[in-house]
Amino acid sequence: MNPEPFLQLDRVIHEKGRLAIMSLLAAAPQLAFTELRDTLNMTDGNITAHLRTLQESGYVAVTKSFQSGRPLTTFALTAEGRKAFATYIDLLEQIVQQSKGEK
Amino acid sequence: MESGWASEHLQVIRTLMERAAVYRRALAPTTLVTGGIGTAAALIGWFTRIESPRGFGLFWIGVSVVAICGAFLTVRRQALKDKEPFWSPPTRRVTQALLPPLVAGLVATLLVVLSAGALPARVWWLPPIWMVLYGCALHAAGFFMARGIKLFGWGFIVLGCACAVAASLRMDADGLPAVRNAHGLMGATFGGLHLAYGAYLYLTEKGKNAA
Numbered sequence: 211m212n213p214e215p216f217l218q219l220d221r222v223i224h225e226k227g228r229l230a231i232m233s234l235l236a237a238a239p240q241l242a243f244t245e246l247r248d249t250l251n252m253t254d255g256n257i258t259a260h261l262r263t264l265q266e267s268g269y270v271a272v273t274k275s276f277q278s279g280r281p282l283t284t285f286a287l288t289a290e291g292r293k294a295f296a297t298y299i300d301l302l303e304q305i306v307q308q309s310k311g312e313k
Numbered sequence: 314m315e316s317g318w319a320s321e322h323l324q325v326i327r328t329l330m331e332r333a334a335v336y337r338r339a340l341a342p343t344t345l346v347t348g349g350i351g352t353a354a355a356l357i358g359w360f361t362r363i364e365s366p367r368g369f370g371l372f373w374i375g376v377s378v379v380a381i382c383g384a385f386l387t388v389r390r391q392a393l394k395d396k397e398p399f400w401s402p403p404t405r406r407v408t409q410a411l412l413p414p415l416v417a418g419l420v421a422t423l424l425v426v427l428s429a430g431a432l433p434a435r436v437w438w439l440p441p442i443w444m445v446l447y448g449c450a451l452h453a454a455g456f457f458m459a460r461g462i463k464l465f466g467w468g469f470i471v472l473g474c475a476c477a478v479a480a481s482l483r484m485d486a487d488g489l490p491a492v493r494n495a496h497g498l499m500g501a502t503f504g505g506l507h508l509a510y511g512a513y514l515y516l517t518e519k520g521k522n523a524a
Contacts, residue, residue: 233326237333242397249332278393299326305319 215304222267223298227252227260232287232295235270240286261285269294336403336458341514343387348507350380355500364492366436370426373439373499374419380503406457414450418443437480437489440498444473447503465510472502 223232230250234241241249247257264270269291273284287295354376357363363372392399421442425435448469455463476498483489 229322229326230329233329234333237330238402240398241333242395244395245337245397245401248395249329249337277396277398280393280396282396282398284398299323302319302323306323309319 215301215308219301220294220298222263222269223294225260227256228264229298231257231260231264231285232269232291232298235285235287236292236295240273240284243283243285246285264291267291267294334403334406334457336407336454338388338391338404339514339518340458340462341511341518342391343384344507344511344514346383346387347380348504348509348511350376350383350504351502351507352500352504354379355496355504358496358499359493362493363496366492367426369436369492369495370422370439373443374422377415403457407454410453410457411450414446414453418446421446434484434489436492437484437495438477440495440502441473441477441480443499444469444476444502446473448473465506468506469502472506 223229227250231246234246234249243257243261246252246261247254250257252260261270261272265272268288270285271288273286275282275284354373358369358372363369388404389399392401392404422439425439425442428435448466448471451466451469452463453466455461455466480489
């Protein structure tokens with residue numbers, strides 16, 4: 211098998227927690243911190259660390275606002291994040307296709 | 314190189330993307346509020362003797378508006394408590410799925426109410442029509458929700474069809490019961506069934522019932 215696609219996989223996304231966050235955000239325009247945390251069953255600290263890594267990579271944008279006087283923190287994929295996620299999926303599909311071709 | 318992990322990753326991504334589209338608000342409080350309003354309305358209708366066909370139809374249109382407002386306020390309260398947006402994409406999808414049968418129900422109600430002066434027995438068509446259309450609305454919304462909403466919708470559809478058959482048979486035979494009894498039927502279905510389902514959800518939903 212050609213190892214090229216595997217080597218090209220984005221190391222930021224290729225981590226279980228961050229991949230889960232990226233997957234959820236790819237399917238929704240934006241999600242609140244609590245929605246991400248509860249859907250993925252992660253702790254506050256764990257998800258905060260992953261979100262910070264994704265933010266630093268430019269893949270996720272954070273918006274802080276107020277809803278009826280209460281703070282509301284939402285996250286969304288940036289254009290760069292959406293592109294990186296699509297590339298990551300393409301590479302996974304290439305790996306699967308290569309494997310099928312070899313069988 | 315083994316590629317099983319890649320397939321598994323793709324499967325996990327698919328599952329998570331589907332999960333992001335699912336409506337997540339706890340259903341027990343909303344269902345209990347709706348059931349409470351339905352039961353209270355049935356009792357009011359029964360004891361205040363709202364027995365004219367037109368009065369029956371208009372009364373229950375008003376009750377449905379109150380129930381919808383109550384459900385939305387409950388959902389909004391949950392969203393605020395969870396620090397999440399109220400009008401989220403899943404909430405929008407559920408509302409869009411509910412809307413067509415509910416609008417059809419409103420039109421059917423107005424048609425029956427407007428023609429009920431001439432044929433009072435027609436009012437007995439309203440509860441079955443409402444049950445069937447409400448069941449269709451729940452079933453459609455169930456595609457974006459968990460927790461057996463589609464089955465609950467089917468329950469209303471089956472009950473509505475059974476009531477329609479019963480009303481049809483009674484209409485041909487010895488006539489229909491007084492309109493007052495229709496309040497009882499509405500209380501048992503839109504009130505009682507919601508309360509029973511809400512109680513079931515309340516006992517089985519974890520950590521989401523406080524709102």
